[in-house]
Amino acid sequence: MGYRVPLLRGLKEPYTISHQLRKEESLSGLWKQVLLLILLSALVFGVSAFFGIGSEQASRSLIDLSRSEYELYKLFFGAGQVIWGIVYAILVIFVPSLFFWTLVEVEYKKLISIQLMVLLILLTEKIINIPIFLFLGINTNSSIFSFGIIAQASAFPELLIYTLSAITLFKIWTLVLQYKYLKVVSERSPRFLILVLLGTHLFFVIVSALLSSIHLEKLI
Amino acid sequence: MTWKARLLAGAVVLFLACNITLLFLKNEKINRTYHVDEWTSVKKQDLLETMPARGVLAPKEEQHFYYENSTGTFKGFLVEKGDEVQQGTGLFEYSPDDITLTKEEFQIEKDKLENEQENLESHISDLESMQRTLSSAPVEEDQPNPNVYMIQTLERDIYEKELQISRIDSEIEKYEDLIESADESLLNLTVESEIDGTVKSIKHDLTNPVVTVISNEQKVTGVFSEQEIKKAAEGMKVFITPEGSNKKINGTIEKILNHPTSVPHAETESRYEFSIAIDESNELESFHGEHVDVRIVTNEVMDTLTVPAEAVKKAKKGKYTYVIQTNGRVERKKIETGIKINQTQEVKEGVENGELILLERPPFLKSDFPFITSMEPKKLKKKDLKELRKKDMLKYTSRGFLSR
Numbered sequence: 001m002g003y004r005v006p007l008l009r010g011l012k013e014p015y016t017i018s019h020q021l022r023k024e025e026s027l028s029g030l031w032k033q034v035l036l037l038i039l040l041s042a043l044v045f046g047v048s049a050f051f052g053i054g055s056e057q058a059s060r061s062l063i064d065l066s067r068s069e070y071e072l073y074k075l076f077f078g079a080g081q082v083i084w085g086i087v088y089a090i091l092v093i094f095v096p097s098l099f100f101w102t103l104v105e106v107e108y109k110k111l112i113s114i115q116l117m118v119l120l121i122l123l124t125e126k127i128i129n130i131p132i133f134l135f136l137g138i139n140t141n142s143s144i145f146s147f148g149i150i151a152q153a154s155a156f157p158e159l160l161i162y163t164l165s166a167i168t169l170f171k172i173w174t175l176v177l178q179y180k181y182l183k184v185v186s187e188r189s190p191r192f193l194i195l196v197l198l199g200t201h202l203f204f205v206i207v208s209a210l211l212s213s214i215h216l217e218k219l220i
Numbered sequence: 221m222t223w224k225a226r227l228l229a230g231a232v233v234l235f236l237a238c239n240i241t242l243l244f245l246k247n248e249k250i251n252r253t254y255h256v257d258e259w260t261s262v263k264k265q266d267l268l269e270t271m272p273a274r275g276v277l278a279p280k281e282e283q284h285f286y287y288e289n290s291t292g293t294f295k296g297f298l299v300e301k302g303d304e305v306q307q308g309t310g311l312f313e314y315s316p317d318d319i320t321l322t323k324e325e326f327q328i329e330k331d332k333l334e335n336e337q338e339n340l341e342s343h344i345s346d347l348e349s350m351q352r353t354l355s356s357a358p359v360e361e362d363q364p365n366p367n368v369y370m371i372q373t374l375e376r377d378i379y380e381k382e383l384q385i386s387r388i389d390s391e392i393e394k395y396e397d398l399i400e401s402a403d404e405s406l407l408n409l410t411v412e413s414e415i416d417g418t419v420k421s422i423k424h425d426l427t428n429p430v431v432t433v434i435s436n437e438q439k440v441t442g443v444f445s446e447q448e449i450k451k452a453a454e455g456m457k458v459f460i461t462p463e464g465s466n467k468k469i470n471g472t473i474e475k476i477l478n479h480p481t482s483v484p485h486a487e488t489e490s491r492y493e494f495s496i497a498i499d500e501s502n503e504l505e506s507f508h509g510e511h512v513d514v515r516i517v518t519n520e521v522m523d524t525l526t527v528p529a530e531a532v533k534k535a536k537k538g539k540y541t542y543v544i545q546t547n548g549r550v551e552r553k554k555i556e557t558g559i560k561i562n563q564t565q566e567v568k569e570g571v572e573n574g575e576l577i578l579l580e581r582p583p584f585l586k587s588d589f590p591f592i593t594s595m596e597p598k599k600l601k602k603k604d605l606k607e608l609r610k611k612d613m614l615k616y617t618s619r620g621f622l623s624r
Binding site: 053054057058067069071073078079084087138140141149152153155169211 | 251
């Protein structure tokens, strides 16, 4: 029998859980947790899509389409969001962990466990943002947890706005969490870890900002 | 909490406070997306301002028939109270006996005169032959004809008789006329109804009017209060709904009496009668005296643009509504409003027919921001799902997939 990583406790008590994680030889129930979180992610994206979040593109067709066709559009749009939710979860769980695995000498499964906690944080952010979006009309670029508002208020260039709005308190939390865990489970020096983490985060932030700025969904 | 945790919590709160402050202060610069709950389209329709009233169905016409002694003796009624009558149905008749009798008298009188005339004529011819005999008699020369005087006398007699004949002629003519009129009276012995309707009353004691017929066609009558009469006018369109039904019948105010129903009194409110003509095309199968609800169209705006009253938002500088544009954005539009009836507001200027407008006021009033709407699975139709092309399904799904 292996050790089942308590993900929620892992968020609250990174110190205890990270030391526990280091000691364990094998982990159990990991795939179940992965599957559960992927489903949770699909659900969160589905709920978000149900309220139409992100469907500004679809709203353009409101005038051209009949009411039923318009709802159908949003339905398929929502289906696309759910699929993205699944893909997003898979990307967050496996890609960074694969990247860390190449750089630090840690078992891949342990890295996945850490990324599961990261995904949990990211999904929490998305859930919290749904009511704020609906009541205050604040979209992704203007999330109150991000630097996007400051960037917009200072009239920064568009790309910088996208980049800064991708940096949120929750993203910083994930970075801190990853650092805390990696510091314990790996033998690497803190400076190296910070460098690696900042690098990966910056990479993803820039990629997402670029994707946002070219508005991929409009190309289709 | 450790001092580290406190510092962290403080920093987070500060950061959020800073963001929220900026959100309100730099409202114009912050991108927003409105979540739209409800929208509707600008409609073109007729706006009717109506005033309710109560009325009662009454016969459109009431026709009275009088018994006249001069026409003849009364014979009897042909109908009973409550009978249905058509135009031309006999109601009552006069007895023909009197008239036949008079007619016979006239005939005798006429015959007598004709005899007299004949006698006179034969007398004339006698006189003429006498005259001829006298004038042909032999006359001695240088002697005055003794017959000349006789002839002259005869001539005067003949003239007198001829005068008498012509007098008798005119007498005969008079009697012929009288006989003719008696014949006519014989034909007009029956009094007929001039309208389709029902016999309302019959007076067996022959007090006039002996028969009253009410028409099947109906009108609506009612009374206005002093306030109501000021708003109403003759010729106004009216919708009539019999109580307990949902039929809507058109009518027009035909007459408003401008004197009150009772003697005006300072302490009581005066009431004024009115009547409504029902449009001919409408068949009302209701009883006389049945109550109806009446809506009088006091103001009518034809073919005007309307929006629900809740879509109109008041601001300091005027009235606004929020319009969904083709580019998927919401625009604030200034509008000029007209009359408001119930929850429908006429818009004179600012919007176009068919434009989509929001029913709510988006938070942080601003124009030209994108919007989103929640899914409403109830509005989906299976038919459209079947008709949707695979290509579009893929397109919509991938847009959803790629959207952030």
